[in-house]
Amino acid sequence: MQGGVGAFTREVGRAMVRSGHEVSVFTREQVGNTQPDSIMISPQVNGRWGWRTNSLIKRWAQQNKLEVLNIQFQTAAFDLHPSVHWLPSQETRIPSIVTFHDLRVPYLFPKAGRLRERIVRKLASTARGVIATDRADGAVLSEQWRIPHVCWIPIGSNVSTLLPDGYNRAAYRRDLGFHEDDLMISYFGFLNESKGALILIEALARLIQDHIPARLIMIGGRLGASDTTNIAYGDRVDNVISKHGLSEHIHWTGFVDDQAVSAAFFSSDVTALPYLDGVSLRRGTLMAALAHGRAIVTTTPSTIIPELEGAIETVRPGDSNALAAGLKMLWQDEQRRRQLEIAAKNVASIFTWDSIASKTIEFFEQVIS
DSSP states (O other): OOSHHHHHHHHHHHHHHHTTOOOEEEEEGGGOSOOGGGOEEEEEEOSSOOHHHHHHHHHHHHHTTOSOEEEEEOTTOGGGOGGGGGHHHHOOSSOEEEEESOOOOOOOSTTOHHHHHHHHHHHHHHSSEEEESSHHHHHIIIIISOOSSEEEOOOOOSSOOOOOTTOOHHHHHHHTTOOTTSEEEEEESOOOGGGTHHHHHHHHHHHHHTTOOEEEEEEBOSSOSSOTHHHHHHHHHHHHHHHHTOGGGEEEOBSOOHHHHHHHHHHOSEEEEOOTTOOOTTOHHHHHHHHTTOOEEEEOOSSOOGGGTTTOEEEOTTOHHHHHHHHHHHHHOHHHHHHHHHHHHHHHTTOOHHHHHHHHHHHHHHHHO
């Protein structure tokens, strides 16, 4: 499925298979019947997730004689249906471990926040163990919610760093109508409000007002497969682009393969990732930019992240003027840009999928025992 959780599942599954384990994935019918890298795909969800889905999952888990049922959880996924929160308490023969990709509470209806938090807590408390992909979420799970078995395991880049045959940076930029001396900014990710694309569009408008020859390449699909709020947010982004007359300054790649993603990254001068909630290691888009050795301007994290110190430039979340200034500074300071590119690659080397899979398997074995 398009999106970070789908990509995470694919990459960690591949790494587990390489280390000798059997991996089976229960998912939607839209995925099809492909069996990549010896991962057994079971596309059984036809339409929306619901209470009946739990029965299908239990039958699938028992038929495949699974040792661990690992729920890849994101609050905006599963069609926002509550059934998945009851799965660990319904399937008691096979230990359930939940990987929390976030603890955000999506909007359902007025005053629904407490209800959503309660059922997310139920999911965490009834699982045999939980994995947090973000340190801050791990602290909430263990210190605030008092969940006993919590493990922090970061994610890696969901994009392979591989350029297409015959790639030429100057030719790539020229084909887009971008000049060699333009400031070419790359953005990677869906149009989700938390990722700050609206702030980036406002920053682009500010750069152009300041007579900076700025261009923006939007890498990847627009909406993704899990969060339906992305549709309305995408309309808002389009309206702001139209208001500022920026259409000719922006190129959209659409959902493309890894080689096309790499070509777009390497053709840009700087990467902008203006997360509204601050940068964090749970962001696959950040990991992809680091793996490509990009000079990154992102937003100040909510908690200290030692791994990122000296590897990124940060500005205040939600501040388009500060973002524009940061992008302009890096474009004009080649030495600083090169320093960040080297630091980004060094950080990315820490978060390999083989290491992530090894830590995950180790936690599974601890929980089982």
